[in-house]
Amino acid sequence: DQMGAYSAIEWNIGSASAVAGARATWQRQKNAGFSSSDDSAISGFLGLVAPLSEGFELAANVGTGLRFPTLSERFFSGTTGRGGVIGNPDLDSERSVSFDLGLRWYGERLFVTGSIFRNEIDDYIERIEIEDVLLTFVNLLSGTIEGVELLASYAFGSGISVEAGGHFIDGEADNGDVLADIPADRVDLSMQYVGERWSSRLRWEYRAEKTDIGSGEKETPSAHLLSASVSYPLTEELTLTVSGDNLLDEEYYNSADRKVPLSAGRSIALGLSWSAN
DSSP states (O other): OEEEEEEEEEEEETTEEEEEEEEEEEEEEOOTTSOOEEEEEEEEEEEEEEEOSTTEEEEEEEEEEEEOOOHHHHHOEEEETTEEEEOOTTOOOEEEEEEEEEEEEEOSSEEEEEEEEEEEEESOEEEEEEETTEEEEEEOSEEEEEEEEEEEEEEEETTEEEEEEEEEEEEEETTSOBOTTOOOOEEEEEEEEEOSSOEEEEEEEEEOOBOOOOTTBOOBOOEEEEEEEEEEESSSSEEEEEEEESTTOOOOOSSOBTTOOOOOOSEEEEEEEEOOO
16 A cells, blocks of 8 residues: 655746645555554755756756655565565665766757766665575665766757767675676667658667676676668558567577576568558
């Protein structure tokens, strides 16, 4: 059972705009054979967007967050595809404070943005191994996730545009251990064409190898992922789409989880969609 109340306010300060909000949340979890668990928390945020000179814009945000333990993390015990799991009914709620600062530039055809972020988490709910194939969940004292995100897009005209981006993320517990579930660093580049009769998209992504692993994880190799799609309207109502994923047939993992299998190899799909006018 969960109840919440939320409010937000937005106002202008000259050419800048600001927004602030708060939320109060209460939750109760019950499971047969256990006492019920009540959780409550108040969170809030503050954001500011301020235009600068020559097409630049500054964006800054600070906020608090919360995550209540899930029913599975607290109460499920049994066998899964990743091995045995023992729930922890004594888990505390996860709390966090996040900061991000970004700079954007708007040109006639070019858009560029970059941001840095930091997320400080208390009572981080971490999946750990008790034995080789036996997992449980515990609250770490604290952890920090920080990184950089980049994005740029350019419109050439005649329906052609390109986009490039990437992120670089690190996660570390207060004792120096690596946090689990931190994605590998990656960059991507895509090109899109939208014409009067047909459209297409080509996307390349590079996922860096991941060697800084947490509990229950394995090292994963780097991968080059290529995908493409072409759409063509057969009639005003019918559109044919041909798409392909992992066209280079790379062997890669979607996460560093020790139990995750290899992702799908090269795949081709044919789709037909209908829409009424």
